[in-house]
Amino acid sequence: MINMQTGEQDGVKILTLSGRLDGDGSIRLHDRINEEIDYDKDSLLLDMSEVEYISSAGLRVLILAARTIKNEFGLCNLTSMVREVFAMTKLDSAFFIYDDIGAAIQSMSD
Amino acid sequence: MRQFVEIAAFIEQFCQAESVAGEDASRILVSVEEVFTNTVSYGFKDDSEHWIAIELKKDRDALEVEIVDDGIPYDPLTEAPEPDLSASLEDRQIGGLGVHMFKYYMDDLSYSHDGIFNRLKMTLKLDQVAP
Numbered sequence: 263m264i265n266m267q268t269g270e271q272d273g274v275k276i277l278t279l280s281g282r283l284d285g286d287g288s289i290r291l292h293d294r295i296n297e298e299i300d301y302d303k304d305s306l307l308l309d310m311s312e313v314e315y316i317s318s319a320g321l322r323v324l325i326l327a328a329r330t331i332k333n334e335f336g337l338c339n340l341t342s343m344v345r346e347v348f349a350m351t352k353l354d355s356a357f358f359i360y361d362d363i364g365a366a367i368q369s370m371s372d
Numbered sequence: 373m374r375q376f377v378e379i380a381a382f383i384e385q386f387c388q389a390e391s392v393a394g395e396d397a398s399r400i401l402v403s404v405e406e407v408f409t410n411t412v413s414y415g416f417k418d419d420s421e422h423w424i425a426i427e428l429k430k431d432r433d434a435l436e437v438e439i440v441d442d443g444i445p446y447d448p449l450t451e452a453p454e455p456d457l458s459a460s461l462e463d464r465q466i467g468g469l470g471v472h473m474f475k476y477y478m479d480d481l482s483y484s485h486d487g488i489f490n491r492l493k494m495t496l497k498l499d500q501v502a503p
Contacts, residue, residue, distance in 0.1 A: 284405055285376060315398050317405045318470035328461050343398055350476045351469055352457035 263287065264313075266294050272371035274305045274334070276363070280312035283320030292323045301330045307366050311339035316347050328357060334370040338363055376408055379426060390430045396498050399477040400437060406470035407439050407448065407492060415443025415490070436495045437478075446490060447483040449475070 264287035269276040275298065281287055299306055306327065328335050336358040340348065348354040360366035380401055387397035404426060416422045424441040448471050455468035475481060478494035485491070 284380070284402075285409060314394075315402065317402045317409075318466060318473060319405075319409065321469055322466045325461060325464055325466065343395060347473065351455070351472065353461075353464075356461045356464070 264290050266291065268298055271363070271367050274307050274367055274370050275299060276307045276309055278309040278312075282315040283313055283323070284315060284317045285319040288317075288319040288323040291320075292326070295323075295327055299331065302332050304331065305334035305336075305370050306331055307334075307336045307338060307360075307363070307370060309339050309363060310337055310341065310344060312341075314341050314343050316344050321347070321351065321353065324357070325353075334358070336360055336366050336370050338366040375412075376405060379404065379408065382426075383428065386428050386430075387435075390435070392430070392435060393499050396435070396496060400435060400496055403474035403478050403494060403496075404437060404439065406474045410448060410452075410470060411439075411441050411443055411446075411490075415441055415446060417444055434479075434495050434497050436493065439492045440489050442489055445485045447485070448492065449481055449483050 264279060264281035264283065267278040269278065277294065277298075279291065283291065295306070308324075324337070338360040339362060340359060345354070348357070348359070358369070360369065383401055383404060384397060387400065392400075408424060411424055422442055424439065427438045427440075429436040429438075452471035453465070453468040455465060455472050456463070459465070474494065477496065479497050480493070480495040482493045483491065
């Protein structure tokens with residue numbers, strides 16, 4: 263199960279996620295990004311403060327998003343379990359990861 | 373994918389009943405999800421019915437998971453591709469990340485094949501939780 267809320271701040275689209283980024287959740291996230299994001303124009307920030315679970319399916323969706331979004335793509339408010347996954351897969355240096363929304367928007371907006 | 377939702381519920385219920393801490397339950401869930409997904413995606417090469425059995429056993433300070441399936445013989449511990457963790461985002465292969473994850477989380481992993489079934493055993497040493 264995953265819940266997603268869209269928002270926007272300073273020209274950056276924000277998707278607030280809540281639940282599990284497992285096989286099912288990742289498909290839903292992928293579909294939602296497809297529906298709402300213009301891959302050529304938009305910047306996207308994922309607020310992960312309520313995501314305590316991520317499997318390799320979740321990593322796949324994030325990697326795909328990072329590859330296809332031409333503008334900025336960032337993650338913020340990672341929980342400790344998700345941080346652990348990013349560290350063990352050495353993806354922590356591959357993504358733009360911010361401590362909070364404020365820091366993310368400051369960096370990502372024009 | 374849909375079947376995994378039921379499996380996840382089963383594992384969660386077990387962990388709750390056995391007072392397994394949330395983060396440990398998540399580690400077990402992710403590990404089983406990775407093995408299950410790989411088996412369903414790659415282990416069954418024909419259209420006949422197949423099955424996967426998942427058994428959970430809890431000791432005082434450890435939880436053992438055994439996953440048995442009747443798919444093609446495959447040992448994820450030695451046969452899965454090693455992911456290149458130094459590759460850039462553009463070059464990253466997703467394959468292998470799942471195996472990497474459950475090998476990281478779980479202790480005491482072992483695989484055997486008895487002529488018919490793949491058997492994968494993994495144990496998680498549990499963090500002590502105050503009752």
